[in-house]
Amino acid sequence: MxxxxxxxxxxxxxxxxxxxxxxxxxxxxxxxxxxxxxxxxxxxxxxxxxxxxxxxxxxxxxxxxxxxxAPDFVALAMPATLPAPAELPPAPAAPVHVEKIQLELKRGTLAVSVAWPLSAAADCATWLRELLR
Incomplete structure (x- = not known):
């Protein structure tokens, strides 16, 4: 008990x-x-x-x-006047970003770096599977 x-x-x-x-x-x-x-x-x-x-x-x-x-209210001080658009520095150009799969393989003294397009991820998986057999 x-x-x-x-x-x-x-x-x-x-x-x-x-x-x-x-x-x-x-x-x-x-x-x-x-x-x-x-x-x-x-x-x-x-x-x-x-x-x-x-x-x-x-x-x-x-x-x-x-x-x-509820978040606490935070008062921010704003400048009295904003600079004119011509006074602002030009915005940097946005880098062109291509989505890709980046592989770095090392086997012994051999080092290989491969960039594969993300749109062909299935092909990359097949290639990698065959490579690592």
Whole structure:
């Protein structure tokens, strides 16, 4: 017979809403958020899937989520006047970019560099497969 030493914790809807708000911050890791709140990440994943977290709580948490995710307003100083277009330096010409597959192969003292057009990727794969047999 197994005896639980710790009783099962019950978390308030407000606590769950705070955890969910922290998880919705861009770049936030569910595991890191769970650890910072002292809960298991599997539990947080369940809350995110809707288990153990009522829809009413999600609706109530929406303003907190919006506040947590809203970027701060940043005022920028703008110059009083902009230079005339003739005063601006000419824009550099855009380089012509051809998409290609670039291969560099070394076998012993032999070194080969091959540029293959991306439009013929299947042919390149066939050639490479035969070469490496």
């Amino acid at each position: 197994h005896v639980n030493r710790k009783p099962r914790r019950r978390h308030s809807e407000e606590f769950k809403a705070r955890v969910m708000a922290a998880c919705s911050v861009p770049g936030a890791s569910v595991a890191a958020v769970a650890q910072s709140f002292g809960v298991n990440d599997n539990l947080v994943h369940q809350w995110r899937r809707g288990r153990g977290f009522s829809v009413d709580s999600r609706v109530a948490a929406a303003p907190a989520l919006a506040t947590a995710c």
